[in-house]
Amino acid sequence: MTKTRKQLEIRLSPGKLGWKILVSPRAASQDCLKGASLAASLWIYAAFLAAFAVFTLLKPPGFPSGQAATPESLGIGSVVQATLWNLPVEAAWIVFLMGLVRFFQTGALPVRLALGTAWAATPLILVALYLHVHAMGRGAFLAGAAVWLGLFYPLLRRTGASDWLKLTSFMLALNAIAIAFLPFLTATALARHENAFIAVQVVMGLWLLGAGASGLRELWGLRLARAFMAILLSVAFQAAFCLTLYSAGLVPLEILKVMLFG
DSSP states (O other), X not given: OOHHHHHHHHHTSHHHHHHHHHHOHHHHHHHHTSTTHHHHXXXXXXXXXXXXXXXXXXXXXXXXXXXXXXXXXXXXXXXXXXXXXXXXXXXXXHXXXXXXXXXXXXXXXXXXXXHHHHHHHHHHHHHIIIIISXXXXXXXXXXXXXXXXXXXXXXXXXXXXXXXXXXXXHHHHTHHHHHHHHHHHHHHHHTTOHHHHHHHHHHHHXXXXXXXXXXXXXXXXXXXXXXXXXXXXHHHHHHHHHHHHHHTTSSOHHHHHHHHHO
């Protein structure tokens, strides 16, 4: 093994990449331009899944109020199921974000923002009409879901493998932020300090959005406002995707709440 290759492996180790995500996401995004970063990103994501499962097992039942999955604590089987559902949800997030990056690359920002917000609101309106108002049947709901999901296709059909690789590497590595915050979430949950728990969630969410926007700006040369709106709306689409899976009867309520709230 040559010295150059050894240096590349050290620089792209999961620990190094995860630390860069936390303190310098723009530098981390430069590493994600290299195909070798995918292995490190996958290790980071695997560590996140393990930490997420431990956190879900340790969190007291009924905490925080209004976000409880069930009155009782979740069993191992439910935790494994919720953890495994994270895989397609993460993949969907990457797909949504790629489409939104393409969407915000062109056009006037106010127009794109208005169209993007209306687009992201559509699945939430469909869920409300189907589950709460009962103004449409299952067939109409699924057709509506197919439409808002299908609108991503024109944005994605010319995306090359290299673009998918760099975005996937960066987004998987972004889970290092959640890994860093999960010990604090676990501690505040075990102490049953709801305000502290929610405050940690807010800080983690803002950190993730800021790091994500900074990385996207570096990867695609987007203006920061466009990069921020792309990742913010991608989170909205990810939540809508989870709600759609639940509404379609694919995910039970207790698993949905873990997927959305942890």
